[in-house]
Amino acid sequence: MIVIDEDRISEIIEERKPMSVALNGPDGMLPQVQRTASRIMEKFGIPAYILADTTWGTCDFNSAGAETLGAEILFNIGHTINVEQYGKNVHLIDAYDDMPFDSVAEKTVSLLAGKTVSLVTDSQHLNQVDAVRSILEKGGVIVKVGKGRGQLNDGQVFGCEFYPAMDTKESADANVFMGQSNFHAAGLALSTGLPTFVLDPYFNEVRDVTEFAEKLQRKATLAVYKAADAQTFGIIVGLKEGQLSKLTALKFKKELEKEGRTVQLLAMTDITNDRLRSFSGIDAYIQVACPRISTDNPFDKPLLSTPQAAALLRVIRKEEIGSYLQIPHWL
Secondary structure (H helix, E strand, C coil), X not given: CEEECHHHHHXXXXXXXXXXXXXXXXXXXXXXXXXXXXXHHHHHCCCEEECCCCCCCCCCCCHHHHHHHXXXXXXXXXXXXXXXXECCCEEEECEEECCCXXXXXXXXXXXXXXXXXXXXXXXXXXXXXXXXXXXXXXXXXXXXXXXXXXXXXXXXXXXXXXHHHHHHCCCCCEEEEECCCHHHHHHHHXXXXXXXXXXXXXXXXXXXXXXXXXXXXXXXXXXXXXHCCCCEEEEEEEXXXXXXXXXXXXXXXXXXXXXXXXXXXXXXXCCCHHHHCCCCCCCEEEECCCHHHHHHCCCXXXXXXXXXXXXXXXXXXXXXXXXXXXXXXXX
């Protein structure tokens, strides 16, 4: 069960005494966010708005939505990083899953005893890394927990940022991801090139996502080679606050124009296949907002992420494409 740190929310409200607040969190956590918002209104007698648009992480707080509502504080729940506050008004609130890993960790021992593994997880399970590490090591698994960097805590990964796993890549035989998220685990597999297993405490199973990740890799590489034949590109800048990579977009524009391609600059909040169907005369797209949009979703025309676009330039220039996804940060 997800446990939101409501004590911290209360402390902040009591200290700052806002007239209203806003809350948001991952889609799967919205029922818990609803209950927290209700308790805030009951306890403090102030409006607590739930920002119901999807929030994917610290690149996507939607603080503009809170500002539009006049909410003086935005509590972004469930995206734990190594700081507690962004700017003046965005507070990151921990939300941990208290589902135990004991049983599924024992299953992992029987599968990986004698191997060296990189133990990683997402925000919701950081509180259980030490417990799982202890079970694995007692069973004969050699466990590495990589160092965090940037926003990441030790052993933590995002869907597009993998510094702790890259820190242990050379010494590990496999990645072990604590949680249910094939999304995070597939990114791990792609960025490290290592076999990757999910420890799912809810289904009490150990899943090998390596083959799934390889399919994503083939799909991503096929899109790169298809885009190499394009003459006109649409380069998309994301309008979400943490995705506004204008300089990267302009860099790709300059490099593609050097290669004789035509470029149109676009800006979008939500990048979907339906929205792209509205445009004409564009053969392929590059988006510099969120790399997982390109790797995880189907599009009618090639839609490349930042790493894919870097690989595209190498293909156009008749260079080796290389292991373009095996980097610690896909932006």
